[in-house]
Amino acid sequence: MGALQPWHLIILVLLVVLLFGAKRLPDAARSIGKSMKIFKAETKDMRESGDADTTTAEVETRQLPASTAPVQDSKDQQLAELQRQIDDLKKQQAPAVADQVHRNVS
Structure with missing residues (x-):
């Protein structure tokens, strides 16, 4: 009963075309694609540099207590x-x- 039927999708596509216009849809799809590409690249960089970041974080935390005592x-x-x-x-x-x-x- 709650499943998405094919005619639901057709109505949805028609509404989107009517609301945004056929000229804006390719630009919107292009910008969404670029955003997804950037997001994937950033998450990949985060996964690859995960080990290096933990080593750097450990070094920084060892140095923090000595240098921040007066500030604390x-x-x-x-x-x-x-x-x-x-x-x-x-x-x-x-x-x-x-x-x-x-x-x-x-």
Whole structure:
């Protein structure tokens, strides 16, 4: 019942031709083909360079902790400051939220 019948495909093709026009369809098909070709080439490159990338990533991760220690401290301080600001905002909003809940219940 839910299967695609041949006459469904014919109607679909006719609708596409009517909507986009016969002149635009070859250009659209050409651009889709180019996009697929680029996509396939990129995925092939990713598969081929997968082993080389993991080796490079391991080297980079070994070097990161030594060079980012001061940066990590400043990020921790920024994070603590932001957390403190969030807590202050929550404290300020708590009475307003309680009043709003009280109004909604009444």
